[in-house]
Amino acid sequence: MRKTQTLESGKYYHIYNRGINSENLFKENRNHEYFLMLYTKHIDPIAETLAWCLLKNHFHLLVRIKTFEEILKTHKEHEIKKIIPPHQSFGNLFNSYTKAINKGYNRHGALFERPFRRKLIDNDAYLRSVIKYIHYNPVNHGFCDHPIEYPWSSYLTCISEKPTKLKREKVLLLFKNTDNLKTFHDQRENFASLEEFLNL
Template sequence: MERKTIFTEGEWYHLYNRGTDKRKIFTDNNDYQRFLKLLYLANSTKPTILYTLKKDTIFDFPREENLVDIGAYCLMPNHFHLLVKEKVEGGISLFMRKLLTGYSMYFNIKNKRTGKLFEGPFKSIHVDTDNYFRYVLSYIHLNPVKLVEPEWKEKGVQNKDRVKNFLQSYSPSSHLDYLKLSEKSPRIERWILATDDLPIEIKSRDFVDELNDWLEYQTMLKLDK
């Protein structure tokens, strides 16, 4: 299916997709790790070299010009969210084609299946204001809350400590990298991100406060009903 969206260089977009028939696209830690490695490797004007995925130093692999800037990501069992900026003409389309094709091939071979893995073309929303950027950043990083409190958006957060602890331990998300922006030795997945060129200034403490505000707001909203 032909994509109608025209991406503009220098603009940010919220990209997302899920498994066909809402099936799980990540079934174990190896799946999450493969997708994270592809987020790094596919973001290059040079071809993705699949055999390098077996190396422990994958995030040190030299890339040429990046196709996109990745501002945030979160992988869920049956879908994913990305916040990216188009850096070169056609960058987002090429990046997503390399990413989703590479992961689909891996997943199908591993699980001895055929056919499409994802539910059609990826979806995209233009993030056209700073306020909307802040909202999307929080929305993406709060996605895992539904794994411990499935009805939190309908009923509010029931156990705030459990939710906060879960978010801080959820590794297939850039949430952990934003918590450690000021650290000299961040986790290796930090190199997936390009946080130096965000449209707004983000500090770890402000990031935590903003997520907590969203959780608090959602809870108070439900209590007032």
């Protein structure tokens, strides 16, 4: 049984998981929308999101876990006692989504593999690679030819100027500017070594 890594405050993590027995997590568009709504509820208060992608039977997230002080700033005083460990917030997200899918599709039992996977990202080069890897997942799985064509990832948000909760400024700083981000994503890349490291 693999050791589960603790989510430490102030650090960046690539978080990913898939459906149990490779079952589809997202059967139709409204499932993606509902997952993102739950994500806003459970994860936005405890983490900053730099990239995400939802595919049929798995997902990828790139987050920075907020410090306790940062979390306190987003909570009202009477809510302070409700602050829970970051891994529990993710667990609550997955449990809530599982209950909704089970109810909506007349199924029962676990939906996600457990525990959810997480990898610490400790340098900017690795951050850039993971952002591109996440955005390129739909291309790698044959859903499209370029990340710009896929609606259920953060790539379109990264190159947009519309208001967003995504930490777009941090992402653009990693690539210096939007044009460099686009150029970086236009270049095909073999992610075999990264996938081997992630044990995918």
